[in-house]
Amino acid sequence: MSRNAKINALLLLVVAALAVLPLVFGMGDHKKEPFAGADAEAETAITEIEPDYEPWFSPLYEPPSGEIESALFALQAALGAGVLAYYFGLRRGRRQGELRVLAQREGGQDPTAEAPGGTGGSGAGPDRLTERA
Amino acid sequence: MHIAEGFLPPAHAVAWGVASAPFVVHGVRSLTREVREHPESTLLIGASGAFTFVLSALKLPSVTGSCSHPTGTGLGAILFRPPIMAVLGTITLLFQALLLAHGGLTTLGANVFSMAIVGPWAGYGVYRLLRRFDVPLMVAVFFAAFVADLSTYCVTSVQLALAFPDPSSGFLGALGKFGSIFAVTQIPLAVSEGLLTVLVMRLLVQSSKGELTRLGVFLAGKRSRSGTNGTDATNQTNETNEANETTGTVTR
Structure with missing residues (x-):
């Protein structure tokens, strides 16, 4: 940890x-x-x-029982938690994607790889990424 | 802090509604401008609103033997300034008033005033003040969230004491009564909210440093006066330095 x-x-x-x-x-x-x-x-x-x-x-609408009320409270929390989790998951994924591109670019400078700036996914990049992750 | 439906006399309900309306209207304008100018902000604005949704649904036990809930408005106020938080807080309060019979439409103005206006502004003020004096980011975030939470409940106590002064001890007597119900209960919850806001801010610093830099979250000292979107070339180096310090422990 x-x-x-x-x-x-x-x-x-x-x-x-x-x-x-x-x-x-x-x-x-x-x-x-x-x-x-x-x-x-x-x-x-x-x-x-x-x-x-x-x-x-x-109130215009009142939950008919404590159960319904707690269900709606749980819904509120779940909606919020869902959006937060989506945000952080998306960010993490994007960052990993950026790292992968970076790793591939570094790989591209390898003499065995394609020209720099190309798609350059020549083995070295992805492997290094999995080590990082 | 939810004043229940119909529990404020009509004159008070209208007065708080009138007081809140301009803040919310201004907030809607700020929100649309922010989304139009920076569409990439939308997601983080949504996340700030989501934080308020979660925290205001969490009813936690407190030392006074009663339960209350945090507000979650400090985070959005720090990130996007209080006007935008006024909108997000109002949406949360509307959801609870319409679906949960928690709070109400007649008391919406008063509840918006405490949770979506005074809370965010008080928290934001504390945040800016502490950052002016170079207090570390996470310490400032903690106190901003703490104050945003606690001030909301103090305002609720004042609102109720104004509407229902004690027959013998008057406004102050009633304020003591409502204050002991709301504000004292809220102190440990405000600490919890401060810690949770620090946690989310830590995760944001790790995951969205570029976005936070653009929003001016890392600005400190005299530069913090230049407002939110201050990313002058001179500021940039200092900002990145602090951003790096804050994330010094992130595993790379």
């Missing part, structure tokens, strides 16, 4: 720890409803401050 990958893994590990530790230490135990959403708690606080307040508009 390269130093780079280690740092990235460490970053993920700390994020995971920050999410898990409140659960492990039972930091929601003092609450009637542990680990409820802060948004919902704010609604409760509003009705505490102004008991007569009635929301004057209701």
Whole structure:
């Protein structure tokens, strides 16, 4: 594992720890409803401050159950993660392609190869690339 | 930070909508200009929006015993400046308001103001300030994302306290109440968001150095004033130097 990958893994590990530790230490135990959403708690606080307040508009569409709601949240995360993964995959592929072209050009300067600037895929290039990858 | 549908009195809902609208309109203009002038940016803009999509769907437990979610707006603000992030944030909020009954159309203006306008601008401001003083890129990125996240929730607390001042302790009392629900819960999540943004920025530096250079991400010191697309010949050497330092560990 390269130093780079280690740092990235460490970053993920700390994020995971920050999410898990409140659960492990039972930091929601003092609450009637542990680990409820802060948004919902704010609604409760509003009705505490102004008991007569009635929301004057209701959502056009409301997920009929918690399952549907979590499905839609998962969809949202999946869409985002999919696009991010596509981006990084594409970049990586492009960079490998550029490296391959470079390797082929270097190969092209080999006396046994075709003239420089030509397509020059004369054995040496692709082999060197696989070593790199 | 989502104020639920119908939970802001009509006057407040309209006022926040009016306050947000010019930022979003300006953002749409910036976005179309950026895409027209630099079509190659489209993909990275999409990735920035995708980052917000993922992070704002992640509800994480916090030390206060409640759950909240990061916003993911710091990254796009650093890369493409806050106006474009205003658009991406609004799209995310619309998705959640329409499909998830999370937030709402009547509170869209207020939610856009906190998450898609103040958050990105605060984060971007911190980023630029730290870079002016030559703070290392990743440290600046961390604090930018941290501040973008936390300031969003502070604004939400202010918005609710303005709409629902406490009968006995007034605006400040209500602010303390909403602040303890939102802002305190958010502190560890803002740290998480900072770390995740650093992670994505590290991956971007490895994979898209040319693009980040063009966007002026590596600019530091006095040169950082020259804005985003500053790629003067004089800047270029310094930029590449730092770009190389940052990726010094990338295996080649």
